[in-house]
Amino acid sequence: MMSRVRRWLDDTPIDDPVDRRNAVFMQLLLIFEGLRIPATKLYLFGLHGGYLQAQFFSKARVGASAALAVDIGTDLAMTVSAWFGLWLIRAGRFPLAVAQFVGTMLASGAMAYAAFGYRATDGNLTLIMILALSGLMLGRKALWTTYAAEALILAVSVAPLTAADPGHARGFLSAFYDALPMRALTSYLLIALIVDRAIDALRQSLGESERQRRQLALEIAERERTREQLLHAQKMDAVGKLASGVAHDVNNVFDIILGFSTERDRLPEAERLDGDVRAVADALEGIELAARRGTAVCRKLLSFSRRDVASAEVFDVVSAVRELRPLARQSLPAHCQLHLALPHEPRWILFDRSQFELAIINLVTNARDAMPDGGRCDIVLEDRDGGVALTVRDTGIGMAESVRARIFDPFFTTKPADRGTGLGLSVVHDLVVRAGGRTTVESEPGRGTAIRVSLPCVDAPEGTIVPADQVVST
Template identity: 35%
Template sequence: MSSSTWAAEASLRRSYNPFRLLARWLGNVPIADPVDRRNAPMTQVLLLIFCIGTPLLSIPRWVMLMHGVMPIDYLIEGITLVSTLVPLTSLVLLRRGRFKLAIGLFLAMSLALMGLSYGLTGLDEELHVQVTHVFPIVLGGLLLNRRALWLILLALLGILGLGAAVDIMHDASGSHGPHIVTFLRSGIGFAVVAVILDRAVSALRETLSLANRRGEELQHMRHALEQEIIEKERSQSMLVQSQKIEAVGRVSSGLAHDFNNILGVIMGYASRPDAIDKHKVAVDSLDGIKLAAQRGALAVRRILSLGRIEQNASEVFNIHAAIEDMLPLIQQIFGKRIELRAQISEQALLVRLNRVEFELALLNIATNARDAMPDGGVFSLKTDARDGQVVLTLADNGTGMAAETLDRLFEPFYTTKPNYLGSGIGLAVVKRFVDEAAGHIEVTSEPGHGTTLNLVLPLANEAQQLVAPASVLGLNLLLVEDDETLRTLLADALRSAGAHVLAAGNRQDAIRLAQRAETLDLLISDFHLPDGTGGDVLEQVGKLHPKMRFLLISTNETLKTTFSAAHPAIQVLAKPFAPLKLVATVASMAGIKPT
């Protein structure tokens, strides 16, 4: 048998599957309301059960009637006939799209039969099957509406009252109390079911209605937005898409390459077996891990800073000290095949720059120099002061650059390296940093003769002074950070510096701690929290402690502009950072001088 013949026969078998045919028949009803249309198949099954089940259950009785075993009871036979014809009529109405009328007729029959039964036997005789009498309430509440639900409840209470009256009339002792208690107990039970069902169904229908309206609105909005985008960007969509793909590919490959190296360094230092027994080896390993982490943080900043407008975080610092701090990290980038020569004077040269961006510039230039010396070489670094400026000279004896490459050196995403080595954004970041610092870059390079970059930066004027190391001794702080490990690390650093720290992992815990605290000098909060944002914490805790200052922790430093108008005391500290950086920032905000 060929595969096509087998597939055709399988399709034929599926098309004649009785269950599939029944499901298709049940779902094919002309009902407009989506909720009623969804309930129609199961309702039809219920009506079919009554139409077929009632005559089937009557067969044994009819057999006995035919053999004269028992006399005919016209009341029972009438009830059987009604219990068959009314569901059948309801089914026909439902198949014609009269859903509400079909359910109403079926429920009216059920209540009438229940009233007849209670009127004949009384309330006490019906208690053992009373749980089934909740059925009309459930069916009316789910399939009809609130009005029908409460009307059915009233009808049931009337039927219960009828049954209780019958019991009282047939009670020879004349005691009415037990029958009234039974009536009240049954009525309250039915009422509780009705209230619960009413609340649940109302909430469900409201939610469904709201979701449907919202879905329609979103559908219209999406369609309008799609049309707008198509009209506005049709002429250049292919060009923009190709540029995005190229940029993402370059950035991701370069970043993946950098982080693979960083993770390799960290894993290598962390798994050194001799670090357990040798103190110096352990200290060296920790230093190596710290440098690798700094390198990873700078790599992330290199990506974020390219297209982000950050707040100016300039500070006055000694450029020689900053370079000295970066030399171990630069040497780690070079490895053993490149010699690092640094001529750093002991004389302090003060500059007012964004220190993080300055360190990032050094890292980017060093990385490019390394890639330009694949077989090893020499990288030299020296500084010189002239005419109120500091000239930082960085030179390598690598492959150099041709004129056409030199012309596009600072163009974002331009690179001559393989995709797995470069993203083309490093020197663009350097150029932006130098321009924002009111400086300029001088570049000389020739193929085969290496490259020299002179970063010319302004010195700090006499009015600008270095800020002395600060202390947070005695400050009352509230720290909110959802990452438990980072929260513990930062809290320990602040406590070691002399601060009193309350630590919370989410917005609600922070508010509870703030309510119990007598005074808070400063609130430190991550912007992204599990149950809100740092802005939410600021708004609620600020009402409890109006004189408190606020430090927001986030990768997005532009958040300061969002809150600065309403809260002038707010500051933003960009992640990632060392705990000592947090301590210094907190002390600076509080205006505490060293003791």
């Protein structure tokens, strides 16, 4: 039975955890007051009606009939307020339930004190209950508002001063002090101070606990993301090792293909070949070219995968981008075009080459993901502000301002969970900043994205011979 009652009291649609806990006690209090007030009144009128009329109502300030109406009216109002408050709590409106009950009790107390006077009314315990209730259930502001209301009620309920001559200051002050309910005012003030301090301590403790809970939840979520990223990194490491082994084996196959395709050199001169033999020679030449492209990709993949320890070096960014072209081409699907625009002369930078290549591949793969229906990816290298600027531009879907402002945040991604980790652009940004450069983004929804990496140039290494050939890839 008690467990069912407890479950019924707990079953309230209240979101605030403090209010939900207080709702159990408040419901019991309202039920008690809703039953006690009418039961007490019925008992007094049934057994002591004559005594009440002679000793209580007949001595009221407003007359016996008005006093009886005030007494019955205030008790009825408090009873209705108690049951209405219970209904409000069951509907999930806890603050309103408490506020209307406290307000009704204060209004009823004001009417009773005004009708019967402070000396004739035994309502001190009720006022103390309302004072504590408002503070504990509604907070510090409600506590002091209730205290001010009760002080006003007590002040207007005192009897008029009866000093014979107000001109005699001593007698007037003595009568004024005797008339005021100083003991009640002082007691209520002490109770309000105690409740205020208790509320403040409890609220601070609750706030600190809530902050710690949120911090713990964030740490748990961050740890879970870190664990997932570690697992992803381990998978990528395994995939990298597998790809390295596969690239080595495939490279050996390409070497064999190259060996056989170069046997066409044993054929007679081209002008002496008939149609069928010429077709075979052309086919062998095509096979050789394709095998050489495959060999270049495999060698680049091997060199890309075996650079593990960060080591800054001075290298030509033009040749680095050019050599990375086969791997960048493989990162894009067939329906996406790749175009390179590079200067003729070398541009020297101080950077870890493997990290630079990783940054370029990250930018190209992001461009790929932004062009699900195909498009064009441009890699442009140009001189700017005394350094070199590498821009990777796509014709994809672009991004909104809210997304663009966060793309360098770790773990931020708009891709599905199985498509992105939110670390690619963050890694690129960190690498560039550590190298003394900067990263900027230009993007509009539907008009593509351009990510520009600006890096300072350095002097060419001593003894470097600048190649005479011009390097422009389109």
